[in-house]
Amino acid sequence: MEFILGDKTPGGCILCDKPAAGPAHHEEHLILVERPRAYVMMNRYPYTNGHLMVVPRAHVPSPVELSAEDHTALWELVRDAIEALRGALRPEGLNVGLNLGKCAGAGIDCHLHVHLVPRWSGDTNFMPVLADVRVMPEHLRETWRRLRPEFLRLAEPAGSGG
Numbered sequence: 001m002e003f004i005l006g007d008k009t010p011g012g013c014i015l016c017d018k019p020a021a022g023p024a025h026h027e028e029h030l031i032l033v034e035r036p037r038a039y040v041m042m043n044r045y046p047y048t049n050g051h052l053m054v055v056p057r058a059h060v061p062s063p064v065e066l067s068a069e070d071h072t073a074l075w076e077l078v079r080d081a082i083e084a085l086r087g088a089l090r091p092e093g094l095n096v097g098l099n100l101g102k103c104a105g106a107g108i109d110c111h112l113h114v115h116l117v118p119r120w121s122g123d124t125n126f127m128p129v130l131a132d133v134r135v136m137p138e139h140l141r142e143t144w145r146r147l148r149p150e151f152l153r154l155a156e157p158a159g160s161g162g
Contacts, residue, residue, distance in 0.1 A: 084153070
């Protein structure tokens with residue numbers, strides 16, 4: 001209902017605006033970790049529990065428009081976020097993907113982001129088919145609190161010396 005009734009007027013880019021609010025708003029904005037060139041946030045309208053987005057700070061719609069440094073930073077954080085998800089939630093598998101353009105399913109098509117969707121055997125149910133409803137086993141804030149310790153370790157990329 002929050003999404004359905006929410007303000008749909010065009011404005012800034014939420015993937016730029018949310019981290020710009022600063023660390024005091026990380027829990028409110030579901031941001032798990034920030035690095036200089038990329039960050040990880042939870043999807044506010046998740047497909048499954050622990051659905052994350054890894055977002056470059058560069059405001060571009062496609063990976064081909066990223067600088068070499070931003071491209072490397074994004075995919076290093078994707079790799080590290082996969083490991084953190086595995087440590088925190090113990091999924092049996094993961095979907096990792098990009099939706100480039102509205103017709104490809106991008107809800108935010110102006111700012112590239114990589115989806116990480118943890119999966120478990122039998123995690124699908126009949127609710128989306130019958131009622132267009134998703135059942136989540138845990139509230140978003142509780143999942144944020146569960147994931148946050150794993151992601152705080154990712155503030156600096158491995159081997160950065162700091």
